[in-house]
Amino acid sequence: MEFCATPAEHGERLDRFLAAQLAGMSRSRVKILIEDGAVTCDNLRAATPSTAVRAGSIYRIAIPPALPATPQGQSIPFPILFEDADLIVLDKPAGLVVHPAPGNLDGTLVNALIAHCGDELIGIGGERRPGIVHRLDKDTSGVMVVAKTELAHHALSEAFAARNLERHYLALCWGSPQPESGSIEAAIGRDPRERKRMAVVARGGRAALTHYTTVRKFGLGATLIECRLATGRTHQIRVHLAHTGHPVVGDPVYLRRRPAAAAQVAEPARAALLDFPRQALHAASLGFVHPRSGATLRFKTPLPADFAALVDLLTNS
Known part of the structure; x- marks a missing residue:
């Protein structure tokens, strides 16, 4: 592809100039192509990504097929x-x-x-x-x-x-978080006793903040909550809820023993909660700005069938 620099573009960085001409290609990718010798200026190999553009010069870029x-x-x-x-x-x-x-x-x-x-x-x-x-x-x-x-x-x-977007999760957790709405702020890092797990740690972790709101309480046994992440750490919601004593129902990693709150749930809902085969966690909505059009897009999805059936059972128990 070939581009001629205008007087208005004189002095601009070469990588920035080319990225502006190539819709859909990132500046970092343009830098790599320049460094790989894929860009010429007036038939001579371009020096570096930071080279200043010269008005009237012809810049050619050979984009290899993906x-x-x-x-x-x-x-x-x-x-x-x-x-x-x-x-x-x-x-x-x-x-x-x-x-x-x-x-x-x-x-x-x-x-x-x-x-x-x-x-x-x-x-x-x-x-x-x-x-x-x-x-x-x-x-x-x-x-x-x-x-x-x-x-x-x-x-x-x-x-x-x-975190320039909207992201909400629904989680079914054991017990009844208090207060009913609030924030959990606790650093998360590798569990020093089991490196495959994450944990709230006093030293060496990364700052983590989860905001939560109660959606529906099922007595003292279980609660459906909405979580909003202010940070994005590995397993953040699961770790934070387990740390506060309200682990996610069915969590195979952070729920290691029968929760005391199970005693507050009547059968058959109790058995369904204890036997749920996965963490009851659902990314319910996502909103972001479209990178090309600039339009704000928002998407919501209902609970999947197994999660919804569990909530219905609790509601009708």
């Missing part, structure tokens, strides 16, 4: 809430791993997205893959947004890092 994604596409159905050329918003089912990792090398959401999007994935970081900007645990359901272009990936990553 490499095939390392994970392979697999036909795995998932509910789509919204999709355009830049991004896709979906309702992730519980039980679906987001990204390939040891123990889950395929059958993941990334595999499903690669198959679904096909040639619409024009490449992120030089590879034809979806841009995962946030994750949900395997057994957490709910709204996710995934980037399909570098422009969307960069903008959404910045929005998540700055």
Whole structure:
């Protein structure tokens, strides 16, 4: 691709100038291409990303085709809430791993997205893959947004890092949190006794803040709460609720013993709560600014069938 710098662009950084011409490509990707020798100025190799643009000069950039994604596409159905050329918003089912990792090398959401999007994935970081900007645990359901272009990936990553978006979760926890609405502020880091778990720690952790509001109380035995994250630490809601003595129902990691609150629940609801096979946590809503149009988008999803059935049983007990 070829561009001629105008007098108004004279003196601008080369990477910034090219990123402005190339809709959908991030400045970081442009930097890599410059450093790889893919950019010339008046037929001479461009020096560095910070080189000043000269008015009247002809800049050429050779963009290599995106490499095939390392994970392979697999036909795995998932509910789509919204999709355009830049991004896709979906309702992730519980039980679906987001990204390939040891123990889950395929059958993941990334595999499903690669198959679904096909040639619409024009490449992120030089590879034809979806841009995962946030994750949900395997057994957490709910709204996710995934980037399909570098422009969307960069903008959404910045929005998540700055918490410049709306994100609410619904959690069914044991007991009755007091006060009914409030905040949990406690640093989170690796559990010093079990490195695969996270924990509230006194030293070496990262600041973490969770705001919560009671949605519905089921006596003293269980409570449906809405959580809003002011920070985004690994397992934050699960760790914070367990730390306050109100772990998420069904949590296989942070609920290690029969909770005392179970005695406050009558059968058959008690058995259903104790036997729930996953953490009762759902990403219920997500709102963000579209990286290209600037429009504010908001999405809500209902509780999945198993979670909703548990709430109904508690309501009618």
